Amino acid sequence: MHGRESAAAVLDANRRDGYTIPSATLYPFQWNWDSAFVAVGLAHADPAAAKREIRTLLDARWENGMVPQIAFWSDAAGYFPGPDEWRVGTDRTVHADVETSGITQPPMVVPAAAYVYEATGDEAFRDSVLPDLEAYCEWWLRERSDDGELVWVRHPWATGMDDSPAWVGPLERFDPGEMTYTREDRKDSELAEQRPTDWDYDRYVSLVRRGRDLDWDETRLREESPFVVEDVLTNALFVRACESVAALSADAGDETSAERWRAQAETTRRALSERRFDDDLGLFVSYDLVADEPLPARSIAGLLPTLAGAPTDAQFARMRETLDEFLAYEYAAPSYVGPEMDYDRYWRGPVWLNTNWLLERGLRRMGAETEADRIRDDSRRLLDREGFREYFNPETGAGRGSDRFSWSAALSLAWAA
Numbered sequence: 001m002h003g004r005e006s007a008a009a010v011l012d013a014n015r016r017d018g019y020t021i022p023s024a025t026l027y028p029f030q031w032n033w034d035s036a037f038v039a040v041g042l043a044h045a046d047p048a049a050a051k052r053e054i055r056t057l058l059d060a061r062w063e064n065g066m067v068p069q070i071a072f073w074s075d076a077a078g079y080f081p082g083p084d085e086w087r088v089g090t091d092r093t094v095h096a097d098v099e100t101s102g103i104t105q106p107p108m109v110v111p112a113a114a115y116v117y118e119a120t121g122d123e124a125f126r127d128s129v130l131p132d133l134e135a136y137c138e139w140w141l142r143e144r145s146d147d148g149e150l151v152w153v154r155h156p157w158a159t160g161m162d163d164s165p166a167w168v169g170p171l172e173r174f175d176p177g178e179m180t181y182t183r184e185d186r187k188d189s190e191l192a193e194q195r196p197t198d199w200d201y202d203r204y205v206s207l208v209r210r211g212r213d214l215d216w217d218e219t220r221l222r223e224e225s226p227f228v229v230e231d232v233l234t235n236a237l238f239v240r241a242c243e244s245v246a247a248l249s250a251d252a253g254d255e256t257s258a259e260r261w262r263a264q265a266e267t268t269r270r271a272l273s274e275r276r277f278d279d280d281l282g283l284f285v286s287y288d289l290v291a292d293e294p295l296p297a298r299s300i301a302g303l304l305p306t307l308a309g310a311p312t313d314a315q316f317a318r319m320r321e322t323l324d325e326f327l328a329y330e331y332a333a334p335s336y337v338g339p340e341m342d343y344d345r346y347w348r349g350p351v352w353l354n355t356n357w358l359l360e361r362g363l364r365r366m367g368a369e370t371e372a373d374r375i376r377d378d379s380r381r382l383l384d385r386e387g388f389r390e391y392f393n394p395e396t397g398a399g400r401g402s403d404r405f406s407w408s409a410a411l412s413l414a415w416a417a
């Protein structure tokens with residue numbers, strides 16, 4: 001049985017001082033969008049913990065507005081890549097002195113904070129987080145957009161879908177050279193086949209070292225980084241982030257701000273629809289700003305602009321055919337469908353519950369209730385069968401990656417609600 005009590009027990013065990021680590025065996029610090037999904041799961045079950053989760057993450061926000069991918073609230077000696085590798089220092093954060101990584105993750109924290117506010121109606125919480133959420137959205141536009149419409153990222157880890165086949169093109173373009181380091185995530189040799197390859201990992205580490213060599217200067221990184229990508233999932237969540245800041249601002253009585261963020265959501269939504277839909281593949285595709293070309297791939301990320309209400313009716317009709325390919329598996333929805341699909345390896349095919357949760361919401365927004373129900377039901381079946389695993393084989397349902405994974409436990413609570 002993997003019911004409410006066991007989900008709560010996993011989250012309690014993974015909880016530290018005001019935040020929840022993704023996995024005790026693998027990721028022992030605070031991760032950005034992991035905390036956002038944890039807060040969603042806790043919004044009804046333990047609202048005080050949900051609010052703290054978001055507040056603690058925002059306490060790691062940089063002065064320029066970026067909310068980092070990792071906040072190293074506890075001693076990170078021996079962890080790779082830890083603060084010595086990122087070399088960010090503690091001067092960049094605005095609320096707390098904490099070491100962080102030098103990249104961000106998809107801005108799920110903004111809609112998650114709005115979700116927690118809707119569940120609790122706690123105006124003090126709203127007023128405490130809104131300035132940070134707005135600063136984060138400002139940062140995306142100021143530092144990460146060439147045109148004020150779509151935003152870009154500069155590391156596969158920042159997409160949350162590290163080894164997605166969509167990133168092979170840009171990663172192939174550069175040679176990381178001889179890389180010396182020890183991977184933390186493959187210490188357990190049984191897991192080696194379920195995690196990114198060394199070819200990928202060398203490039204992740206090389207991009208970290210390039211970032212720190214440029215002292216995380218966004219302007220220079222935009223010019224010099226070999227990986228600068230407009231990721232469709234990040235942009236879909238950016239639309240949701242802008243909509244959320246608009247809703248919170250309106251609720252707080254700031255109609256000027258609300259109007260501004262509503263307009264920005266509309267601008268990014270339209271850009272996604274007009275510029276990032278691939279009619280051959282029948283979904284949205286990311287864009288490589290260095291090579292100036294699209295990155296065609298049947299990644300689940302390409303279905304998630306539904307979250308932003310981005311597809312036109314004609315686009316969504318075409319997407320339904322592609323969606324059928326994702327629903328053709330025993331357990332929907334695989335993270336990737338295509339020639340390099342690998343049922344057991346990370347973001348190359350396994351089902352993940354956070355992307356399922358997002359896809360379910362996206363499909364409901366588009367009125368596709370039957371398909372949305374299927375995603376929810378398959379997620380529940382996986383949880384019943386295997387418990388709170390990190391990801392799952394889409395054909396056999398077998399649990400993969402680490403166990404007692406926080407967002408899997410948290411989202412099981414959301415699905416039980």
Ligand code: 9YW
Binds near residue numbers: 031157161
């Ligand atoms: C990293 C923590 C993170 C997730 C990502 C997943 C993996 C590696 O683990 O990334 O160091 O960020 O791809 O989505 O947030 O669970």
